[in-house]
Amino acid sequence: MRPIILFLTLILMQATLIEGGEGKDLGIEIYPTPQEVSLHKFIPLPNTFRIKDKAGIILKEDLKLYKDFFISKGCSYEEKPTSFLISYERGAPEHKTILRPEGYALKIDEKGMIVRSDGIDGYFYAYQTLRQIVKESGSSFEIPLGEIKDYPLFPVRGILEGGYDVWTHKQRLKILKWLGKLKMNYYMYCPKDGFYFRRQWRRMYPEEELENFKEYLKTCKENHIVFCYSLSPAMSMVYSRESEFETLLKKYRQIQDLGVKNFSIFFDDVLPLLSNPEDRAKFKSVAEAEVYVTNRLYKKLKERDPEVRLAFVPNQYWDVKRSAYLDTVKEKLNPEIDIGWTGMKITADKITKQDAQKFIDYLGKRPGLGDNLSPLGPIYDRSGDLYETCDAYIVNPCGFASPGIAQLTKFFASTLADYAWNPLAYEPERSFRIACEKLCGEKLAGKLLRLSIELSGKKLKKEYIGYETHFKKVLGRLAQEKDVTKFKSDLMKLKEELNELSNLGEIILKSNLEETLKAQVFNFSLLKEAEEKAVKSIQLIDEFFKKERTSSHDCSFLVKRLSTIL
Structure with a gap:
């Protein structure tokens, strides 16, 4: 009985849009969560537009993204003075970075839109935000007036494909495209x-x-993703032999010659x-x-190439216990080289600022965090x-290393x-809800997706999914209502919510979720x-409303019957 209660609870949860302090009155949710948003009303998209590149650094491919978006x-x-002006300018919000400037600002009024950034990537990220705030209104589209100032808090954000299996070429490309839409770099x-x-x-490639x-x-x-190439010679390399080093270097040169x-270089998981x-x-x-x-x-x-970076x-890539091994690393490793670390455990239950500070205190530099957490759910x-x-903040989706489930990486x-862009505003439950909605293309199918994942018994931290008590509370309130x-x-409100459940199959079939993912995450028997x-339940409610006269006893009896079904 409990799985159905959980399922219905998840459907009923979030009936009111949860806001992250962004476009609150307009029902806008931008993902990942921006730093500052002030949007106050929608206006119709203009009939005509023009572009002016004052910054002189935006890529022509990204200019085309904006142009194609407005045409679509x-x-x-x-090119006429009365057209809606899209102006690209310098002057993005300042932010800390070790990689590249990625901040951007959007300012929209009735006459046009100013897009500001001090780096080519900021214009791309501004576009990812723009396509989320323009909404359909009948047969046309609307754009909100106001301003967004945004930048990432983690300079480096992405995926480390390091599991004990291998994605296919096509799967890897799909995931790379998905990362770009999410402003990962x-x-x-x-x-x-x-x-x-x-x-x-x-062996050479x-x-x-x-x-x-x-x-x-x-x-x-x-x-706008940085590609990092790696090798792991630790299982068999003779470190002192010159011919071995020359082979290693030659292999790296193959990829360096492509512009990487x-x-x-990995020395993990060997004796x-x-x-x-x-x-x-x-x-x-x-x-x-x-x-x-x-x-x-x-x-x-x-x-x-003087611009090369090496990690x-x-x-010993976890914890920071003092050891002869790490003493040698601290003493002899070139300080310009980054050091990989997974937290206080190989797969850490928690990772905190204080954990990383211990690493800094010991090794004298910030860790390159490669998190091994890979739930079919939110980062937590x-x-x-x-x-x-x-x-x-880089995560290894080791739980989805098999080609058959590689696309499940998209969930977490x-x-x-969302976390790596703005960890101060991150809410796991909200983030996972939006992730599911974006994968499915609409809100209700996204809810069904979240619920089905939980019913399937996948790895989820339940307190971050948000389903536990809502449905019981609904019945409890009805049982106490004397009026x-x-x-x-x-x-009637309960019936409207139950109606959402009465055509599950149709909702799932119409969702934008890839067919392979539908088969993997939707538990059709439970649905x-x-x-x-x-x-x-709807039939019982309809019978109740057909009665000419109803008493509090009738109400109580109906709640009991619904409780036995749900």
């Missing part, structure tokens, strides 16, 4: 079981594989031992050997002030984007059961 909404491009290529990544790290990388880079550029500037006699003769410890190779690699890559993922228990001690990837007129009014119970 029924506007014509006309970083993708780290490091599939543990990738053929060329670890076990066969010495054939031309076919290099063509795949070129396509990733093209997609990343279109979506961000790299990482921390020097198994080769040559290495034992040269190095005092495995940490010394790993740092030696990493420093040399960084120097060689940087000789060819080092150590064998990551503190709102974590950005103050971490520059990067959406909420991690028959008020009882009937509340009962059908819920639909049948909703129909039966």
Whole structure:
């Protein structure tokens, strides 16, 4: 009985739009949550528009995005003084960054729209916001007046593909495109079981594989994502042998020659031992050997391109307990090289500002946070002030590494984007609700999606889904209501909500969710059961309203009957 109560509870929850302090009176929800929003009324989109690029830095591809968007909404491009002016200018809100300026500002009035940014990426992110605030109104579209000032709090936000399986080429491209829409800016290529990544790290990429990388880079550029390439030689490399280093460097050079500037090297998930006699003769410890190779690699890559960045993922990549291994890393690793870290555990229950501060206090630099949390639900228990001690928030969707479920990454990837952009405003329940709605293309199907995920017994932290008591409270209030007129009014509201459940199959079929995802997350047998119970409850309510006269006893009896069904 409880699954149906949970299911109906989730449907009934959120009947009123939850606002995150943004466009509150207009029913606008921008995702990820912006820093400052002041929107006060809608006006019809103009019939004509024109563009003026005063900044001189926006990419032509992004200019086309804006132009195509307004044309798709029924506007014509006309260079005349009376046209709605879209002006691109400098002067975005200031924000901390180690990567690139990404802040933007939108100011909209009856005459036009000013888009401000000090970097090419800010204009792209402003576009992602613009397409969320223009709404359909009958046969036309409307745009709100007002201003948005926005920027990310984590400079680096993205996905680390590091599970023990490998996404297909097409799946990887789909996920990269999804990340761009969510204003994420970083993708780290490091599939543990990738053929060329670890076990066969010495083998050079054939031309076919290099063509795949070129396509990733093209997609990343279109979506303003930094591509980070990685290798893991730790299982078999002879660290002291020059020919091994030359092979390693040659492999990295294949990708560097494609224009990649961000790299990482992984020494995780292997025994921390020097198994080769040559290495034992040269190095005092495995940490010394790993740092030696990493420093040399960084120097060689940087000789060819001064803008190169390199991250080092150590064998001890969690916790910050003092050890000889980390002492060596602290003492000998080039301070310009980032250090990967997963929190206080391999998969941390919580990660706080104070946890990261311990890392800083020990190793003398901020950690490159690679979170191994991968629920089919929202990111949770990551503190709102974590950005103050971490520059990067990157998540490893290791729970969805299998090609068959790779697209499930989109659920929590959406909420991690929301968290990483504005952790101070992040609300897990709200974020997951919006993520589901965006995946499905509309609100009701999004609700059904959330509910079905929970009914399917997937990994969710229940207090962040928001379903536990609502439906019981509805019946409880009806049971206590002594005024028959008020009882009937509340009962009609309940019937309207139950009507949403009476055509579940049709709602699911019409949703925009990919067919493969529908099969993976919708529990059709439980949904059908819920639909049948909703129909039966509606029939009881209709019978109640057909009575010429009703008493408080009739009301009480109806509540008892509904309780046995729902």
